[in-house]
Amino acid sequence: MRSVTCNLCGGDDWFVRYAATDQTDRRPEVSAFRCTHAGYGSHAQIVQCHICGHVYANPRWEEGELLDAYSSVEDDRYVLERAGRERTFAKHLKKLEKYTGAGKGRHLLDVGAYIGVFVEVAQSFGWKAIGVEPSHWAVEIAKSRQIPVIEGTLSARELEGEYFEVITLWDVIEHLDNPSAELGKIYTMLKPGGILAVHTMDINSLTAKVMGSRWPWLMDMHIHYFGRRTLVKMLEKNGFEVVWIGAQSRYLSLGYIASRIAGISQPVGRFLTWLIGKLGAAEATIPLNFGDLMTAFARRSS
Ligand SMILES: [Zn+2]
Numbered sequence: 001m002r003s004v005t006c007n008l009c010g011g012d013d014w015f016v017r018y019a020a021t022d023q024t025d026r027r028p029e030v031s032a033f034r035c036t037h038a039g040y041g042s043h044a045q046i047v048q049c050h051i052c053g054h055v056y057a058n059p060r061w062e063e064g065e066l067l068d069a070y071s072s073v074e075d076d077r078y079v080l081e082r083a084g085r086e087r088t089f090a091k092h093l094k095k096l097e098k099y100t101g102a103g104k105g106r107h108l109l110d111v112g113a114y115i116g117v118f119v120e121v122a123q124s125f126g127w128k129a130i131g132v133e134p135s136h137w138a139v140e141i142a143k144s145r146q147i148p149v150i151e152g153t154l155s156a157r158e159l160e161g162e163y164f165e166v167i168t169l170w171d172v173i174e175h176l177d178n179p180s181a182e183l184g185k186i187y188t189m190l191k192p193g194g195i196l197a198v199h200t201m202d203i204n205s206l207t208a209k210v211m212g213s214r215w216p217w218l219m220d221m222h223i224h225y226f227g228r229r230t231l232v233k234m235l236e237k238n239g240f241e242v243v244w245i246g247a248q249s250r251y252l253s254l255g256y257i258a259s260r261i262a263g264i265s266q267p268v269g270r271f272l273t274w275l276i277g278k279l280g281a282a283e284a285t286i287p288l289n290f291g292d293l294m295t296a297f298a299r300r301s302s
Pocket residue numbers: 006007008009010011049050051052053054
């Protein structure tokens with residue numbers, strides 16, 4: 001474990017917002033980094049910066065260890081959740097196109113593309129879309145569907161000298177060790193006037209405040225917890241102009257919702273799984289909006 005300074009203001013002056021759930025100096029299992037990991041309620045100490053208000057895990061694991069864990073993630077459940085994710089991404093992209101205009105063959109990069117669901121949706125909307133993703137397993141799945149996803153990070157050789165009209169970060173920024181540096185790098189990869197979309201959890205949403213330490217997004221694999229103000233600040237610090245920020249819903253299948261509820265209450269989750277199975281409705285998707293997921297669109301102005 002290592003102590004880290006605030007990624008937003010550089011300060012080292014914080015108070016504990018959520019105590020660690022496990023006091024031993026253990027490294028999280030690789031399974032804790034699965035996108036759909038149900039092990040809620042397990043996390044390192046989460047602190048809030050006294051100076052700027054940013055919330056982050058501190059102390060935490062070495063950066064190399066994190067990347068290794070991501071590179072070896074395997075998550076079959078995410079594959080099963082494809083239908084819900086496709087609908088969610090299509091909805092997000094429609095909203096984004098209000099600011100970017102239609103794709104029309106222009107270049108889009110999805111960072112942390114995982115198995116390439118958003119890349120595929122963006123292609124169907126007319127974008128010349130590619131993804132970049134550190135998980136070897138996920139990239140192989142994308143490749144098997146002929147979806148262009150490069151294995152690696154923003155420093156991948158294949159991305160050198162490439163510029164994009166749009167770059168997207170769906171549920172990714174909260175996992176990055178140094179999100180401010182990554183945003184700075186993304187800024188240089190956007191064409192002037194290009195737009196970055198960032199989707200993450202909102203630590204200062206009413207849902208997060210009401211649920212307190214039971215808020216399900218507090219978990220080992222999340223390192224940075226943004227509120228609207230701190231996300232805007234970090235984008236502005238890196239030269240971006242935020243053109244829109246707001247809460248966005250997502251579509252989830254009933255079967256998936258039941259499995260997540262089981263992570264909070266096993267009996268309730270088991271009953272719902274049984275009921276949904278009886279109804280044959282496990283694959284049905286519904287939109288959910290607890291107000292604790294937000295998206296920001298930010299422009300590179302020059
Ligand atoms: Zn700070």
